[in-house]
Amino acid sequence: MTVDLTFEDGLIPAIAHDAESGRVLMFAYASPEAVERTQETGLAHYYSRSREELWQKGASSGHVQHVEEIRVDCDSDALVYEVEQEGGACHTGYESCFHRTVETVERTESTVEVSTAETGEQLFDPEEVYE
Amino acid sequence: MTVDLTFEDGLIPAIAHDAESGRVLMFAYASPEAVERTQETGLAHYYSRSREELWQKGASSGHVQHVEEIRVDCDSDALVYEVEQEGGACHTGYESCFHRTVETVERTESTVEVSTAETGEQLFDPEEVYE
Known part of the structure:
Protein backbone atom coordinates (compact mmCIF):
# COMPACT_ATOMS: atom_id res chain seq x y z
CA MET A 1 0.00 0.00 0.00
CA GLU A 86 23.68 6.25 21.26
CA GLY A 87 24.34 8.22 24.45
CA GLY A 88 21.29 10.20 25.55
CA ALA A 89 18.59 11.76 23.40
CA CYS A 90 18.20 14.91 25.47
CA HIS A 91 20.59 17.85 25.25
CA THR A 92 20.27 18.16 29.05
CA GLY A 93 22.08 14.84 29.47
CA TYR A 94 19.07 12.63 30.07
CA GLU A 95 18.19 9.47 28.17
CA SER A 96 14.82 10.98 27.23
CA CYS A 97 13.62 14.54 26.82
CA PHE A 98 10.55 13.44 28.79
CA HIS A 99 12.42 13.07 32.05
CA ARG A 100 9.98 15.08 34.15
CA THR A 101 6.66 13.92 35.55
CA VAL A 102 3.79 16.35 36.05
CA GLU A 103 2.53 16.48 39.63
CA THR A 104 0.07 19.38 39.62
CA VAL A 105 -1.61 21.43 36.90
CA GLU A 106 -2.65 25.03 37.54
CA ARG A 107 -4.54 26.68 34.70
CA THR A 108 -4.99 30.43 34.63
CA GLU A 109 -6.45 32.54 31.86
CA SER A 110 -3.19 32.74 29.95
CA THR A 111 -0.93 29.94 31.23
CA VAL A 112 -0.81 26.35 32.35
CA GLU A 113 1.72 26.02 35.13
CA VAL A 114 2.78 22.53 36.10
CA SER A 115 4.92 21.35 38.96
CA THR A 116 7.27 18.56 37.98
CA ALA A 117 9.45 15.87 39.50
CA GLU A 118 12.63 14.50 37.95
CA THR A 119 12.32 10.84 37.13
CA GLY A 120 15.18 10.07 34.78
CA GLU A 121 18.86 9.75 35.35
CA GLN A 122 21.48 11.97 33.76
CA LEU A 123 23.68 9.92 31.43
CA PHE A 124 26.18 12.61 30.51
CA ASP A 125 27.26 16.12 31.38
CA PRO A 126 25.92 18.44 28.66
CA GLU A 127 28.76 20.91 29.22
CA GLU A 128 31.25 18.27 28.20
CA VAL A 129 29.31 17.24 25.10
CA TYR A 130 28.03 20.54 23.75
CA GLU A 131 30.89 23.01 23.85
CA MET B 1 10.12 22.80 40.06
CA GLU B 86 -8.96 0.02 27.01
CA GLY B 87 -9.72 -1.66 23.67
CA GLY B 88 -7.62 -0.20 20.86
CA ALA B 89 -6.33 3.35 20.47
CA CYS B 90 -6.88 3.54 16.73
CA HIS B 91 -10.26 4.20 15.16
CA THR B 92 -9.34 1.63 12.48
CA GLY B 93 -9.46 -1.13 15.09
CA TYR B 94 -5.74 -1.44 15.75
CA GLU B 95 -4.02 -1.24 19.12
CA SER B 96 -1.88 1.66 17.87
CA CYS B 97 -2.41 4.29 15.20
CA PHE B 98 1.18 3.56 14.15
CA HIS B 99 0.36 0.11 12.78
CA ARG B 100 2.11 0.59 9.46
CA THR B 101 5.81 0.35 8.75
CA VAL B 102 7.42 2.40 6.01
CA GLU B 103 9.23 0.32 3.42
CA THR B 104 10.18 2.82 0.74
CA VAL B 105 10.23 6.61 0.53
CA GLU B 106 9.76 8.40 -2.80
CA ARG B 107 10.17 12.14 -2.64
CA THR B 108 8.99 14.31 -5.51
CA GLU B 109 8.79 18.08 -5.68
CA SER B 110 5.42 18.24 -3.96
CA THR B 111 4.88 14.90 -2.19
CA VAL B 112 6.52 12.20 -0.14
CA GLU B 113 5.00 8.88 -1.12
CA VAL B 114 5.74 5.93 1.13
CA SER B 115 4.95 2.27 0.67
CA THR B 116 3.85 0.61 3.86
CA ALA B 117 3.38 -2.82 5.39
CA GLU B 118 0.83 -3.69 8.06
CA THR B 119 2.47 -4.83 11.26
CA GLY B 120 -0.24 -4.67 13.89
CA GLU B 121 -3.25 -6.81 14.54
CA GLN B 122 -6.82 -5.59 14.43
CA LEU B 123 -8.38 -5.79 17.89
CA PHE B 124 -11.91 -4.78 16.96
CA ASP B 125 -14.16 -4.11 14.00
CA PRO B 126 -14.51 -0.33 13.68
CA GLU B 127 -17.92 -0.70 12.06
CA GLU B 128 -19.24 -2.31 15.22
CA VAL B 129 -17.75 0.31 17.52
CA TYR B 130 -18.30 3.54 15.60
CA GLU B 131 -21.84 3.48 14.27
Whole structure:
Protein backbone atom coordinates (compact mmCIF):
# COMPACT_ATOMS: atom_id res chain seq x y z
CA MET A 1 0.00 0.00 0.00
CA THR A 2 1.31 3.47 -0.80
CA VAL A 3 0.27 6.73 0.81
CA ASP A 4 1.29 10.36 0.60
CA LEU A 5 2.54 11.77 3.88
CA THR A 6 0.80 14.93 5.04
CA PHE A 7 3.08 17.84 5.87
CA GLU A 8 1.69 20.86 7.68
CA ASP A 9 3.65 24.04 7.01
CA GLY A 10 6.17 21.71 5.37
CA LEU A 11 6.70 19.53 8.44
CA ILE A 12 5.45 16.27 9.94
CA PRO A 13 5.64 15.43 13.67
CA ALA A 14 8.24 12.73 14.39
CA ILE A 15 8.45 10.82 17.66
CA ALA A 16 11.72 9.08 18.52
CA HIS A 17 10.98 5.84 20.37
CA ASP A 18 13.63 3.59 21.88
CA ALA A 19 13.19 0.23 20.17
CA GLU A 20 14.78 -1.61 23.09
CA SER A 21 13.50 0.11 26.24
CA GLY A 22 10.16 1.11 24.72
CA ARG A 23 10.49 4.65 26.07
CA VAL A 24 9.62 7.82 24.20
CA LEU A 25 12.89 9.69 23.73
CA MET A 26 11.99 12.95 22.03
CA PHE A 27 9.51 14.82 19.91
CA ALA A 28 10.52 16.85 16.88
CA TYR A 29 9.51 17.63 13.31
CA ALA A 30 10.71 16.25 10.00
CA SER A 31 10.79 17.89 6.60
CA PRO A 32 10.37 15.86 3.39
CA GLU A 33 14.16 15.89 3.03
CA ALA A 34 14.58 14.73 6.64
CA VAL A 35 12.29 11.74 6.05
CA GLU A 36 14.15 10.85 2.87
CA ARG A 37 17.58 11.18 4.51
CA THR A 38 16.44 9.08 7.48
CA GLN A 39 15.32 6.30 5.18
CA GLU A 40 18.45 6.50 3.04
CA THR A 41 21.03 6.67 5.82
CA GLY A 42 19.36 4.77 8.67
CA LEU A 43 20.17 7.73 10.93
CA ALA A 44 17.42 9.92 12.36
CA HIS A 45 17.09 13.30 10.64
CA TYR A 46 14.74 16.09 11.66
CA TYR A 47 14.13 19.70 10.77
CA SER A 48 15.16 22.26 13.35
CA ARG A 49 12.52 24.98 13.42
CA SER A 50 14.73 27.28 15.50
CA ARG A 51 17.78 26.91 13.27
CA GLU A 52 15.63 26.52 10.15
CA GLU A 53 17.70 23.67 8.79
CA LEU A 54 17.89 19.93 8.23
CA TRP A 55 19.32 18.35 11.34
CA GLN A 56 20.92 14.95 11.79
CA LYS A 57 20.41 14.05 15.43
CA GLY A 58 23.78 13.62 17.09
CA ALA A 59 25.77 15.28 14.29
CA SER A 60 27.55 17.48 16.82
CA SER A 61 27.13 15.47 20.07
CA GLY A 62 27.75 12.03 18.62
CA HIS A 63 24.47 10.88 20.13
CA VAL A 64 23.05 9.56 16.90
CA GLN A 65 19.90 7.52 16.53
CA HIS A 66 20.07 4.37 14.43
CA VAL A 67 16.62 4.00 12.90
CA GLU A 68 15.44 0.41 12.79
CA GLU A 69 12.02 1.26 11.44
CA ILE A 70 9.85 4.22 10.50
CA ARG A 71 6.18 3.91 11.37
CA VAL A 72 3.37 6.05 10.03
CA ASP A 73 0.02 6.63 11.68
CA CYS A 74 -3.48 5.99 10.34
CA ASP A 75 -3.86 9.55 9.03
CA SER A 76 -0.36 9.57 7.52
CA ASP A 77 0.37 12.81 9.34
CA ALA A 78 2.74 11.65 12.10
CA LEU A 79 5.79 9.37 12.25
CA VAL A 80 7.50 7.21 14.83
CA TYR A 81 11.20 6.54 14.43
CA GLU A 82 12.05 3.26 16.16
CA VAL A 83 15.63 3.91 17.18
CA GLU A 84 18.67 2.61 18.89
CA GLN A 85 19.98 5.65 20.74
CA GLU A 86 23.68 6.25 21.26
CA GLY A 87 24.34 8.22 24.45
CA GLY A 88 21.29 10.20 25.55
CA ALA A 89 18.59 11.76 23.40
CA CYS A 90 18.20 14.91 25.47
CA HIS A 91 20.59 17.85 25.25
CA THR A 92 20.27 18.16 29.05
CA GLY A 93 22.08 14.84 29.47
CA TYR A 94 19.07 12.63 30.07
CA GLU A 95 18.19 9.47 28.17
CA SER A 96 14.82 10.98 27.23
CA CYS A 97 13.62 14.54 26.82
CA PHE A 98 10.55 13.44 28.79
CA HIS A 99 12.42 13.07 32.05
CA ARG A 100 9.98 15.08 34.15
CA THR A 101 6.66 13.92 35.55
CA VAL A 102 3.79 16.35 36.05
CA GLU A 103 2.53 16.48 39.63
CA THR A 104 0.07 19.38 39.62
CA VAL A 105 -1.61 21.43 36.90
CA GLU A 106 -2.65 25.03 37.54
CA ARG A 107 -4.54 26.68 34.70
CA THR A 108 -4.99 30.43 34.63
CA GLU A 109 -6.45 32.54 31.86
CA SER A 110 -3.19 32.74 29.95
CA THR A 111 -0.93 29.94 31.23
CA VAL A 112 -0.81 26.35 32.35
CA GLU A 113 1.72 26.02 35.13
CA VAL A 114 2.78 22.53 36.10
CA SER A 115 4.92 21.35 38.96
CA THR A 116 7.27 18.56 37.98
CA ALA A 117 9.45 15.87 39.50
CA GLU A 118 12.63 14.50 37.95
CA THR A 119 12.32 10.84 37.13
CA GLY A 120 15.18 10.07 34.78
CA GLU A 121 18.86 9.75 35.35
CA GLN A 122 21.48 11.97 33.76
CA LEU A 123 23.68 9.92 31.43
CA PHE A 124 26.18 12.61 30.51
CA ASP A 125 27.26 16.12 31.38
CA PRO A 126 25.92 18.44 28.66
CA GLU A 127 28.76 20.91 29.22
CA GLU A 128 31.25 18.27 28.20
CA VAL A 129 29.31 17.24 25.10
CA TYR A 130 28.03 20.54 23.75
CA GLU A 131 30.89 23.01 23.85
CA MET B 1 10.12 22.80 40.06
CA THR B 2 7.32 24.59 38.23
CA VAL B 3 7.20 25.46 34.54
CA ASP B 4 4.72 27.04 32.17
CA LEU B 5 3.73 24.78 29.31
CA THR B 6 4.19 26.24 25.84
CA PHE B 7 1.13 26.13 23.62
CA GLU B 8 1.46 26.89 19.93
CA ASP B 9 -1.74 28.17 18.36
CA GLY B 10 -3.35 27.19 21.66
CA LEU B 11 -2.24 23.55 21.51
CA ILE B 12 0.54 21.29 22.74
CA PRO B 13 1.52 17.97 21.10
CA ALA B 14 0.50 14.97 23.21
CA ILE B 15 1.80 11.45 22.65
CA ALA B 16 -0.17 8.55 24.10
CA HIS B 17 2.24 5.82 25.22
CA ASP B 18 1.15 2.43 26.52
CA ALA B 19 2.59 2.18 30.02
CA GLU B 20 2.56 -1.61 29.90
CA SER B 21 3.63 -2.56 26.38
CA GLY B 22 5.85 0.49 25.89
CA ARG B 23 4.38 1.14 22.45
CA VAL B 24 3.41 4.53 21.04
CA LEU B 25 -0.36 4.47 20.62
CA MET B 26 -1.31 7.77 19.04
CA PHE B 27 -0.33 11.35 18.45
CA ALA B 28 -2.72 14.24 19.02
CA TYR B 29 -2.91 17.73 20.46
CA ALA B 30 -4.08 19.00 23.83
CA SER B 31 -5.55 22.39 24.74
CA PRO B 32 -5.01 23.93 28.19
CA GLU B 33 -8.43 22.62 29.19
CA ALA B 34 -7.57 19.14 27.89
CA VAL B 35 -4.41 19.03 30.02
CA GLU B 36 -6.35 20.17 33.07
CA ARG B 37 -9.16 17.69 32.51
CA THR B 38 -6.66 14.86 31.99
CA GLN B 39 -4.97 15.64 35.29
CA GLU B 40 -8.28 16.03 37.13
CA THR B 41 -10.03 12.94 35.81
CA GLY B 42 -7.17 10.55 35.11
CA LEU B 43 -8.64 10.01 31.64
CA ALA B 44 -6.85 11.22 28.51
CA HIS B 45 -8.35 14.35 26.98
CA TYR B 46 -7.23 16.00 23.76
CA TYR B 47 -8.39 18.77 21.47
CA SER B 48 -9.84 17.70 18.15
CA ARG B 49 -8.64 20.12 15.51
CA SER B 50 -11.12 18.79 12.94
CA ARG B 51 -14.13 19.00 15.25
CA GLU B 52 -12.72 22.06 17.05
CA GLU B 53 -13.63 20.77 20.48
CA LEU B 54 -12.35 19.21 23.67
CA TRP B 55 -12.30 15.46 23.22
CA GLN B 56 -12.18 12.73 25.81
CA LYS B 57 -10.57 9.75 24.12
CA GLY B 58 -13.03 6.85 24.11
CA ALA B 59 -16.07 8.96 25.04
CA SER B 60 -18.03 7.43 22.17
CA SER B 61 -16.14 4.17 21.55
CA GLY B 62 -15.55 3.21 25.17
CA HIS B 63 -11.85 2.89 24.39
CA VAL B 64 -10.73 5.23 27.13
CA GLN B 65 -7.16 5.80 28.23
CA HIS B 66 -6.42 5.71 31.96
CA VAL B 67 -3.53 8.12 32.46
CA GLU B 68 -1.00 6.88 34.97
CA GLU B 69 1.36 9.76 34.47
CA ILE B 70 1.85 12.88 32.37
CA ARG B 71 5.40 13.62 31.31
CA VAL B 72 6.70 16.89 29.94
CA ASP B 73 9.76 17.37 27.77
CA CYS B 74 12.84 19.51 28.33
CA ASP B 75 11.41 22.48 26.40
CA SER B 76 7.99 22.15 28.09
CA ASP B 77 6.36 22.10 24.67
CA ALA B 78 5.34 18.45 24.30
CA LEU B 79 3.62 15.90 26.56
CA VAL B 80 3.56 12.14 26.93
CA TYR B 81 0.50 10.54 28.45
CA GLU B 82 1.49 7.22 30.02
CA VAL B 83 -1.73 5.28 29.63
CA GLU B 84 -3.51 2.06 30.19
CA GLN B 85 -5.55 1.66 27.00
CA GLU B 86 -8.96 0.02 27.01
CA GLY B 87 -9.72 -1.66 23.67
CA GLY B 88 -7.62 -0.20 20.86
CA ALA B 89 -6.33 3.35 20.47
CA CYS B 90 -6.88 3.54 16.73
CA HIS B 91 -10.26 4.20 15.16
CA THR B 92 -9.34 1.63 12.48
CA GLY B 93 -9.46 -1.13 15.09
CA TYR B 94 -5.74 -1.44 15.75
CA GLU B 95 -4.02 -1.24 19.12
CA SER B 96 -1.88 1.66 17.87
CA CYS B 97 -2.41 4.29 15.20
CA PHE B 98 1.18 3.56 14.15
CA HIS B 99 0.36 0.11 12.78
CA ARG B 100 2.11 0.59 9.46
CA THR B 101 5.81 0.35 8.75
CA VAL B 102 7.42 2.40 6.01
CA GLU B 103 9.23 0.32 3.42
CA THR B 104 10.18 2.82 0.74
CA VAL B 105 10.23 6.61 0.53
CA GLU B 106 9.76 8.40 -2.80
CA ARG B 107 10.17 12.14 -2.64
CA THR B 108 8.99 14.31 -5.51
CA GLU B 109 8.79 18.08 -5.68
CA SER B 110 5.42 18.24 -3.96
CA THR B 111 4.88 14.90 -2.19
CA VAL B 112 6.52 12.20 -0.14
CA GLU B 113 5.00 8.88 -1.12
CA VAL B 114 5.74 5.93 1.13
CA SER B 115 4.95 2.27 0.67
CA THR B 116 3.85 0.61 3.86
CA ALA B 117 3.38 -2.82 5.39
CA GLU B 118 0.83 -3.69 8.06
CA THR B 119 2.47 -4.83 11.26
CA GLY B 120 -0.24 -4.67 13.89
CA GLU B 121 -3.25 -6.81 14.54
CA GLN B 122 -6.82 -5.59 14.43
CA LEU B 123 -8.38 -5.79 17.89
CA PHE B 124 -11.91 -4.78 16.96
CA ASP B 125 -14.16 -4.11 14.00
CA PRO B 126 -14.51 -0.33 13.68
CA GLU B 127 -17.92 -0.70 12.06
CA GLU B 128 -19.24 -2.31 15.22
CA VAL B 129 -17.75 0.31 17.52
CA TYR B 130 -18.30 3.54 15.60
CA GLU B 131 -21.84 3.48 14.27
